Structure formats: structure tokens, C-alpha cells
Amino acid sequence: MKDVRIGIMSFAHMHAFSYAASLNQLPEATLAGIWDDDPKRGQDMAKQFNTQFVASLDDFLASDIAGVIICSENNKHRALVEKAAAAGKWILCEKPLSPKVEDAQAMIDACKKAGVGLGTAFPCRFIPSIMAAREQIRAGHIGEVLAIACTNHGQNPGGWFVEEAESGGGATMDHTVHVVDVLRWMLDREFKKVYCELGNQLHGESLKTDDLGSLNMEMDGGIQVSHLASWSRPQSFPTWGDVTLEFIGTEGVLNVDAFNQKLDVFDDANMRHAWVGWGDNPDLGLVTDFVRAVAKREAPSVTGEDGLRATEVTVAAYKAANAKEMVSV
Amino acid sequence: MNVAIIGCGVMGKMHAEMAVRCGLKVVVCADNFQKAANELAQKYGADSTNNSQPALSRDDVDIVVIATPTTTHAALVQAAAKEGKHIFCEKPFCRTVAECKSSIDVAKEHGVKLFIGHVVRYFQEFEAVRAQLQQGVVGEPGFAHLYRGGAYPAGQDNWFQNYKLSGGVTLDCMIHDLDWIRFVFGEPERIFCQALQRSNPETLDYSQVTMRMKSGLIAKVIGTWAHPSGFHVKIEVCGSKGMVQFDSNDVPLTSERRGEGAAVGTIVPSSPVLKSPYLLEWEDFLGWLEGRHEPRVTPEDGLHAVAMATAALKSAETKAPVTL
Numbered sequence: 001m002k003d004v005r006i007g008i009m010s011f012a013h014m015h016a017f018s019y020a021a022s023l024n025q026l027p028e029a030t031l032a033g034i035w036d037d038d039p040k041r042g043q044d045m046a047k048q049f050n051t052q053f054v055a056s057l058d059d060f061l062a063s064d065i066a067g068v069i070i071c072s073e074n075n076k077h078r079a080l081v082e083k084a085a086a087a088g089k090w091i092l093c094e095k096p097l098s099p100k101v102e103d104a105q106a107m108i109d110a111c112k113k114a115g116v117g118l119g120t121a122f123p124c125r126f127i128p129s130i131m132a133a134r135e136q137i138r139a140g141h142i143g144e145v146l147a148i149a150c151t152n153h154g155q156n157p158g159g160w161f162v163e164e165a166e167s168g169g170g171a172t173m174d175h176t177v178h179v180v181d182v183l184r185w186m187l188d189r190e191f192k193k194v195y196c197e198l199g200n201q202l203h204g205e206s207l208k209t210d211d212l213g214s215l216n217m218e219m220d221g222g223i224q225v226s227h228l229a230s231w232s233r234p235q236s237f238p239t240w241g242d243v244t245l246e247f248i249g250t251e252g253v254l255n256v257d258a259f260n261q262k263l264d265v266f267d268d269a270n271m272r273h274a275w276v277g278w279g280d281n282p283d284l285g286l287v288t289d290f291v292r293a294v295a296k297r298e299a300p301s302v303t304g305e306d307g308l309r310a311t312e313v314t315v316a317a318y319k320a321a322n323a324k325e326m327v328s329v
Numbered sequence: 330m331n332v333a334i335i336g337c338g339v340m341g342k343m344h345a346e347m348a349v350r351c352g353l354k355v356v357v358c359a360d361n362f363q364k365a366a367n368e369l370a371q372k373y374g375a376d377s378t379n380n381s382q383p384a385l386s387r388d389d390v391d392i393v394v395i396a397t398p399t400t401t402h403a404a405l406v407q408a409a410a411k412e413g414k415h416i417f418c419e420k421p422f423c424r425t426v427a428e429c430k431s432s433i434d435v436a437k438e439h440g441v442k443l444f445i446g447h448v449v450r451y452f453q454e455f456e457a458v459r460a461q462l463q464q465g466v467v468g469e470p471g472f473a474h475l476y477r478g479g480a481y482p483a484g485q486d487n488w489f490q491n492y493k494l495s496g497g498v499t500l501d502c503m504i505h506d507l508d509w510i511r512f513v514f515g516e517p518e519r520i521f522c523q524a525l526q527r528s529n530p531e532t533l534d535y536s537q538v539t540m541r542m543k544s545g546l547i548a549k550v551i552g553t554w555a556h557p558s559g560f561h562v563k564i565e566v567c568g569s570k571g572m573v574q575f576d577s578n579d580v581p582l583t584s585e586r587r588g589e590g591a592a593v594g595t596i597v598p599s600s601p602v603l604k605s606p607y608l609l610e611w612e613d614f615l616g617w618l619e620g621r622h623e624p625r626v627t628p629e630d631g632l633h634a635v636a637m638a639t640a641a642l643k644s645a646e647t648k649a650p651v652t653l
């Protein structure tokens with residue numbers, strides 16, 4: 001099979017670990033190099049994932065890599081996407097595509113202009129339970145969908161995630177886009193209206209951003225959607241968090257607990273009870289799709305526009321929380 | 330003490346049983362639907378009537394239980410109070426806040442004790458969560474997520490389907506959680522709600538609330554009458570130091586029948602307790618009547634719960650948050 005050479009730009013976002021491991025797992029792809037504005041981190045990662053570290057961004061982009069996966073801080077996505085696009089690279093950008101609508105739009109425009117594919121890293125589309133739920137819903141298994149209740153909880157990631165200048169927002173920025181994308185993809189409908197209560201109340205002074213968003217939204221056709229985005233899981237929680245969806249249809253209901261393929265592990269040495277997932281790795285699906293897109297010079301399945309739509313909803317949530325009213329997306 | 334049961338449906342039957350278990354006597358059962366009154370009366374050797382007024386004015390009646398559809402509560406509470414009877418009224422206290430107010434006034438005026446059946450305050454799992462919070466296990470609570478419901482309730486003449494009467498799942502079912510949240514976390518500030526309230530062609534209701542409390546706590550409350558079967562309750566409270574969760578799907582007892590018949594293939598879960606929360610609620614009510622303690626639920630609590638549910642329904646209608 002043709003060797004698709006992929007580079008990773010920045011390991012600021014921890015998902016880069018999983019993407020690097022996925023690339024190393026794929027026979028059709030090679031992790032051809034890592035660039036990072038933190039050279040120490042870049043060198044360590046290059047060693048860990050058995051590839052080269054390229055210190056200069058220009059050299060990195062001038063190399064023979066065909067595609068890049070960008071895992072920088074959110075606020076750097078735009079500049080890196082624009083540079084990579086100008087160098088003719090196919091791009092998979094970590095979510096949120098950008099915390100700002102105008103930046104996300106500019107990134108899409110830059111890629112269009114350069115004639116390169118742009119994908120947003122929404123791995124939830126590659127989770128088998130979510131894929132199967134989509135099939136069931138589209139086959140009419142629960143009739144017409146009338147209401148949906150979602151959660152995307154996690155633990156406080158710390159670091160740059162909690163610096164608004166770099167992340168663009170807290171838990172609501174981090175944990176709204178996945179379910180928004182999944183629902184748009186499942187139902188082929190857009191979000192129209194958003195209400196949100198934002199909280200910063202679980203981490204005291206140590207956190208400057210929000211750690212909780214309770215959203216009520218409306219999709220095309222009046223579907224009512226509630227969502228909880230949070231960094232609320234305690235350090236002692238047995239896993240990082242969850243993605244859950246409850247669909248109410250005219251003919252039935254459907255529930256997804258996307259990471260509920262797990263072992264309960266009781267570990268005396270560390271006095272820890274952990275949930276260890278045994279299901280398929282969604283990041284591998286996401287990276288496989290990107291590699292295929294690069295090889296075929298096509299758009300990735302989850303596009304930049306998908307990233308933009310999710311950002312629009314999240315930005316509207318912050319706006320609604322400030323205005324204390326339901327706002328249009 | 331003797332009891333009159335007004336409304337002999339699902340809850341009327343339950344309260345008759347609890348009253349008897351507390352050593353009281355059911356002397357009369359009233360229901361517009363004579364058959365319902367007769368059946369319950371027969372079980373306890375009581376009289377039966379299809380007219381509530383003579384039942385609640387009987388000299389030998391000390392306590393009137395009101396377990397009729399919500400919109401009838403105010404008139405019945407006030408009629409019973411005027412007869413000098415103590416009152417156990419099912420939740421929701423009344424259909425409107427104004428009705429709650431006038432009912433409280435009439436009860437005060439006639440010196441009778443009025444109790445509202447917010448039974449969730451007595452559920453052992455809810456009390457266990459509250460105990461964890463009081464012990465500080467989660468630290469300062471930051472958010473609560475409550476979920477309640479299952480299949481659409483039947484109700485005499487499908488009265489629940491008339492959303493103007495019943496208020497749907499929001500007023501009739503979610504009110505339990507709204508009350509409990511206020512009981513545990515204090516007064517609400519602002520409430521936003523989306524409610525399905527569908528009666529045609531399918532009968533479904535699904536209510537999704539985001540509520541900000543004065544303490545800053547954010548609550549998400551989901552109420553469902555949209556499920557094909559079952560009944561499910563979940564509680565989650567998260568704070569600065571930890572989290573507590575309850576899920577009614579985790580039970581200590583399940584059974585399933587082999588062979589022929591309707592129940593075959595159905596796994597029946599249950600979570601038995603020695604004392605039903607309805608019995609605990611009755612013991613609390615009777616302790617109050619006997620002057621032993623204050624009740625866990627006051628009529629004002631009942632009023633506030635109606636106010637919260639009413640605000641939620643208004644928000645659902647206007648698509649705007651309602652400040653309380």
C-alpha cells in the first residue's frame with residue numbers, strides 16, 4: 001500500500017498521543033515527523049513515537065509530508081492551519097476547530113484557496129455505538145426524534161485548557177462541540193437556538209474559566225436538546241468522563257453511553273478503582289479516515305465546516321449565558 | 330383517628346393502606362367514579378360515596394386525604410379545612426400559586442394542619458445523598474443533575490393528558506425533584522425549561538430544565554413520560570471535593586418467570602426497603618398532628634414547588650428564562 005506521510009504539529013493537546021499511536025499502528029501511514037513550538041516536548045515525543053523532531057516550522061512544512069495533524073492550543077489553530085494550507089498539506093485539526101467563528105471561517109477559506117482538505121477531529125463519529133445509533137435512528141427505529149438529552153463530562157484538564165487566552169473558554173468550550181457534531185451528523189439538522197447557564201464552581205480559585213455549562217438548545221424542526229458540559233469528574237472518578245445521549249422519538253427511545261464498554265479494575269497497589277475501556281479506539285477510526293482522505297486527495301469525512309458549525313453553537317452558548325436569554329445561533 | 334379518602338385512584342389506595350398501617354381507620358372513601366370508591370371502601374369496611382362533601386364533613390372524620398387530580402385540590406383542601414379536618418394533600422399542592430396561597434390561608438383560619446405529600450423527601454436514597462452532602466463529602470456542591478420518569482401514567486379518564494389540568498410531567502412528576510433541590514440547596518434564582526407536552530398523535534411528555542439557584546448551584550432536571558415502559562430515577566451531585574451518584578437501575582433484586590403467560594420474558598427489578606417512604610411520610614404527618622415534631626414538608630414548601638414548576642412551564646411557553 002502507498003505510504004502516506006503524516007506529521008504532527010504540537011503535542012499541546014493530549015489527543016496527539018493517541019493520534020501518534022494510531023499513525024504508528026496503520027500500515028498505510030507513516031508518522032514522518034513532529035514539529036512543536038516546545039522543542040523539549042517535541043523531542044521527547046519524537047523519541048517516544050519513533051520519529052524525527054523538526055525544530056523549524058518552515059523546514060517541517062517544506063518536507064515531503066502530505067498531511068498534518070494539528071494539536072496545538074486552541075488559539076494557535078488558525079495560524080498553524082493557514083501555514084500548513086499554504087504549504088499544500090492536508091489538515092486534520094483538533095477540536096474545537098477554533099474558539100472563534102471568524103477564525104474558523106478564515107481557516108476554511110485558507111484551505112479552500114490552497115485546494116487542501118481540512119478535517120475537524122471529532123472522533124465520536126467513529127464510536128461504534130454512536131454509528132449504530134445513527135443507523136437505527138435513520139432507519140426510523142424510534143420514529144421521529146422529538147427531544148434529546150446529552151452529557152459530556154470530564155475531569156479538569158488543567159494547563160492551557162484553563163487559560164481563556166489560549167483555550168477560548170472552559171468546560172463548555174471543551175465539551176459541547178462533540179455532541180453538537182454528533183447530533184448534526186445523526187439527524188442532518190442544524191442548531192437554531194441556545195440557552196446556557198455557565199458555572200465556575202467546582203474548582204474554586206484555581207480555575208478561571210467555566211467548569212460547567214448547562215445548555216438547552218433547539219434544532220431545526222423544534223427538536224429540544226439539553227446538554228451538560230463539564231469538568232466535574234473528581235480525581236477519584238474511575239474514568240476521565242463520559243458521552244451520553246438520550247433520544248426521545250415518536251415510536252421509542254434510544255440511549256447511548258458511548259464509553260460504557262469497560263472493565264472494573266480494582267488495584268490495591270494504587271488503591272484505585274478504574275474503568276478500563278475495551279471497545280474500539282475511536283481515534284484510530286478518525287486517523288484512518290484522515291489518511292484515506294490524504295491518499296485520495298479528498299475531504300476528510302468530518303470537515304472544517306462541521307468544525308465551524310460546532311463552534312457557532314458553542315459561541316452562542318457563551319453569548320446566551322452572558323445575556324441570560326435564549327439566543328439564535 | 331379516622332380518615333376520609335377523597336379520590337380512590339392509584340394514590341388514594343396507597344394512602345388508605347398507609348393510614349391503616351399507622352393504626353388509623355378509614356371510615357369513608359369518596360370518588361366521582363362510584364366504582365373506585367366502592368372497591369376501596371369494601372377493602373377497609375368503610376362507607377363509600379361519589380360525593381366528597383358529605384365525606385369530609387362527617388363528624389367521625391379527623392383526617393382528610395386528598396388524592397384527586399391536581400386541579401381539584403384547592404377546593405377540596407378548603408372545604409376540608411372549613412370542616413375543621415386535618416389534611417393530607419397529594420403533591421402538586423394546587424394547580425396555581427394563587428390557589429396554594431388561598432388554601433394555606435383557609436387552613437390557618439380554621440386552625441387545621443395541612444401536609445403536602447412531597448414523598449421524595451422521605452426516600453431512603455435521597456436521604457442518603459443528603460447525608461453525604463451534609464457530611465461534606467462532595468465539598469461545596471456546584472451542580473446537581475436529577476432525572477425521573479418512565480412510561481406515561483394512565484390516570485382516571487386520561488386526566489394527565491390534559492396538560493392544562495395536569496401540567497404534564499413538569500408539574501406532576503418533576504415537581505418532586507424541584508422540591509428536593511430547594512429542600513437541599515435553597516431557593517431558586519432562575520429557571521429555563523423545554524417541555525414536549527405532546528398528545529397527538531403520540532402521548533408523550535419530556536421536560537428539560539436548567540435552573541440556577543441563589544447559592545450559584547446549577548441544576549439540570551429531566552422529567553420523562555416518554556418512555557415505553559419502566560421507571561428510572563438518577564441523582565448526581567458534584568462539588569469541589571467529590572461527587573455522589575444514585576441510579577435506580579442498580580437494584581438488589583431481580584426476577585424473571587419461565588413458562589407461558591404475559592409476564593414471561595420480563596425482568597422485574599425491585600429495591601425493597603423495610604419501611605416504604607410513603608409510610609415514613611405518614612409517620613411524619615401523624616407525629617406533627619400529635620404535636621411531637623414539625624413536619625419535613627410545610628404547606629409553604631408545597632407552594633414553592635408549584636411556583637417552580639409553574640415558572641418552568643412559563644419558560645417552556647415563552648422560550649425565555651423565568652426569574653423567581
Ligand SMILES: NC(=O)c1ccc[n+]([C@@H]2O[C@H](COP(=O)([O-])OP(=O)(O)OC[C@H]3O[C@@H](n4cnc5c(N)ncnc54)[C@H](O)[C@@H]3O)[C@@H](O)[C@H]2O)c1
Nearest residue numbers: 336337338339340360361362396397399401419420484485
Ligand atoms: N406522591 C406520588 O408519588 C404521586 C404519584 C402519582 C400521583 N400523585 C398525585 O396524586 C394525585 C392523584 O393521582 P393518581 O395517580 O392517584 O390519579 P388517579 O387518576 O389514579 O386517581 C384520581 C381519582 O380521583 C377521582 N376524582 C377525580 N375528581 C374527583 C373529585 N372532584 N372528587 C373525588 N374524586 C375525584 C378519579 O375518579 C380517580 O379515581 C395527583 O395530584 C397526582 O399528582 C402523587
